[in-house]
Amino acid sequence: MAKTEDPDVLIIGSGAAGGMAAWALTKLGVRCLMLDAGPMVDPDRDRTLMSAHELPYRGFGKPGRFPHVTQASEFDANLWADEKQNPYTYAPNEPYYWVRIRMLGGKTVRWGRASWRLSDYEFRARDHDGFGDNWPIRYADLASYYDRVEPLFHVSGRNDGLPQLPDGNLTPDTSPDSASIRRFIAAARAAGIPTTKPRRAGGALASSANLLLPEAVATGRLTIVPNAVVREISVDPKTGLASGAWFVDRRSKRDYQVTARAVVLGASCLESTRILLNSRPRQWPEGLGNRSGTLGRYLFDQFYIKGVVECVVPEARGGAGGRDLMGGAGYIARFRNLEKREAKFLRGYAYDFSSGGTPSARILPLYGEPLLKELDAVRGAGFSMTTMGEVLPRRENHVRINAAVKDEWGIPVLHISQKYTENEHEMAKDAREVAVELCRQAGFEVLASHAQMVPPGESIHELGACRMGEDPKTSMLNRFNQCHEVNNLLVVDGSSFVTGGSQNPTLTILALSLRASEHLAGRMRRAEL
């Protein structure tokens, strides 16, 4: 693409949202320019096998480098966005853990790959329990896009016909369950709680960088500019339409401007919101497209309770747990507040469970030789669960620009304000009690349990803040992720969610981006833009 030739569409971000947009648009003949804030990564070139003892900090990592990225290890520290270069603020009593990756492929370079569909329990949540708002779409509107996205990401799993977890277009997972997993499933079934196999994207990388972008580039219609830190969206003052973006080269800090007929924002929930809040043309002094005052509000995520219960399968002690007894994993979809209403909380939570790990030494009340012997005895005999709970979208949970603090490139940062409420705390207590009871019924030895949610943000499932909706007074985007007030601007990442359920959101981001991008291509083809 020549420098003077404007692209049809400017895509900001290259992860699940931006990558899917590029894949869909270029296949439909649309010429795209993609900006990403980080470098281009080549796993073959950029990583090598090492032992922990070869690292400068023996695998502990450089102290203080990532105060909020608990997922970072010394092995992968260079993947995560540097917190000093990319600061943000929050009130001292409201810690928020904003976890970012800035590189081509975005967070799909390092995601957990869990790939679940939302259901109408989420899309029509208000209809179900009266809280909050419905999405402007139903499950039926998105189902065919889920159908197409799952094979692209080689999602495997098992269809069980659960209304709260719609069946998918999956590579069937017919692997047998180990005896410990079967015992747990039986205990859950006796309690009226259905289980299923994990649903996971497959392949060596399972990233936008290898599954989406190469095909888009192969069309000859995608130009990728890495290291392009977008400062704001530009607007044509005559038409009020988005005209492109101003960005800074990450390395040289040189400023650039780029123009396009339409802009697709997919820089991640909070980065997209930040870009819009920092874009303040005369018509929109509170942020682009934000006459409603909704931009930045209704921020939510999913709370996690890591290791809500840690157990030992008694028969597997002392190395007795072979592959027939130990190993494998599963998932419990939301089972609360489907038919029967809970008294203490709305919505529900899900569990991941897995067999065959080794319980953490920190939960064993031992030291010295007894500790080392016990660790040997329980090696491979562990059974553990993690809770993922729905967080209610509330208007008061929000982000705004903190102009007093700027990032490495002089761009004002976000101030984030999100708190969990009684609803989440009650749900967490219930999740702990149920997990312990199921494990006891399965005959497992419960070593430890707790109901401590990780701080908001740490699940890396931040959602909302630029949500969809029928009403422009209470939402930013219409049913096709198009900005109500700027109709050639789309926001296709997790910021567009109205509710999130307890399902990992990436598959829904992919499906939404595919749907919105194909709709955009249709409008461009019909010269509606």
Place this chain on the structure above:
Amino acid sequence: MRRRRWIQSALALPAAVALPSPAAAQQTARQSQEEGLGLVPTPPDAVAYGLRRFFTVEQFAALEKLAEILVPAVGGRPGAKDARVTEFLDFLIRESSPERQELYRAGLDSLNREAARLYQKLFSGIDAAEAGRLLAPLGEAWAYQSPADPRARFLRQAREDILRATLNSREWAESASSRRGGAGTSYYWRSLD
């Protein structure tokens, strides 16, 4: 072992010839390949002792004793002392936040004070049976919240750090009988800039 590796490095001999350890051989072969010039780099802690820079002599001695008690050498596997964990933690804590530094300093001082009160000697001078009374908080059932008592909080953190530093050590990796439970290998991502 250290001396052998130093000689190997100095003479630029192929690692597989000089070192019997498969882990070390694999490491040096890979490094050699990366360097591309046939030169074999050796990390400093393979040939030298790390210097004490953070803890006082008394604190360092208490930590060394604590590490020896919490993670002893068992069944042919190296313990914290073999893995030179105290040296490493002196470095790690020096680099850490003021809160973590204070947790360690106050915790070690507390062990020394209590040992002096109970046994009229520093913690480094007591035996394992005597230490049991001071380390009793480690026998309490685990709870998610950190203990309110500062010494109990320190002991919990120190046990975790000492065990991890032992399992992630070169000595643990090179001990054939201790492969299980170690941190193993993983992909290291180079700086991407």
